[in-house]
Amino acid sequence: MQDGKPEQLTDGAWEVGWAHWLPDGQHIVLLGSRARSSERQIEVLDTVSRALRTLGSGPGMATHLSMTARGKRVLYEHSRFNQPTDLFSLGLEPGAIPAQVTRSVPAAFRAVDWVVPEVVEFAAHDGVHLKGLLYRP
Numbered sequence: 001m002q003d004g005k006p007e008q009l010t011d012g013a014w015e016v017g018w019a020h021w022l023p024d025g026q027h028i029v030l031l032g033s034r035a036r037s038s039e040r041q042i043e044v045l046d047t048v049s050r051a052l053r054t055l056g057s058g059p060g061m062a063t064h065l066s067m068t069a070r071g072k073r074v075l076y077e078h079s080r081f082n083q084p085t086d087l088f089s090l091g092l093e094p095g096a097i098p099a100q101v102t103r104s105v106p107a108a109f110r111a112v113d114w115v116v117p118e119v120v121e122f123a124a125h126d127g128v129h130l131k132g133l134l135y136r137p
Contacts, residue, residue, distance in 0.1 A: 009047055022071045022092075029074060029092065031065055037131065038119045042074060044092060055090055057098060075101070081133070082114035 009028070010016060017040060018031040028045045034052065035041050040062045042055040060080035067074055072092060079085040087101040117133035124130050 009045060009050065010052075018065050020065070020067050020071075024071075029065070029067065029071075031062060031076075036119070042076065042090065053094065055092065056096060057088070057090060080116075082116045084109075 010030075010032075012034065014032055014034040014037070016030050016032045020029045021027075022029060022044075026047055028047060030043050030045055031040050032043055033040055034043065035054070039060060042057045042062050042065065044053045044055065045051075046053075055074075057076065057078060060078055060083070062076045062078050063085075064077045065074050066076070073089055074092065075087060075089050077085045078088050078098070084105050086104050088098040089101055090096055090098045115135055115137075117135045119131060120134045121129055121131050
């Protein structure tokens with residue numbers, strides 16, 4: 001807030017679906033679609049410089065975030081088009097690597113070479129741009 005009035009901290013054609021202030025009062029962990037609308041990535045926003053730093057949650061959909069009490073790690077669900085949801089833990093320091101907490105699918109499922117769809121965009125007859133998933137054999 002600036003002078004007691006709300007202040008917009010992000011801008012652009014993307015959304016923030018979840019946010020949590022860190023204990024230092026200067027940084028916010030957020031879940032956003034800045035990279036692409038078909039994914040949700042975990043990022044850290046420096047509210048002074050407005051710099052965003054993407055954490056290494058990997059491509060796909062990160063959801064249902066929960067911060068540790070000291071604000072050093074985040075627990076989240078992660079999935080991809082060809083991988084069901086599992087729990088991961090990730091430190092907030094630069095270069096941190098996610099640690100997989102659960103393995104919800106059996107080895108036989110993981111061994112299948114699943115088709116990964118391509119996210120495509122096309123114009124509808126009225127000019128509206130639509131996104132869809134294209135599965136190629």
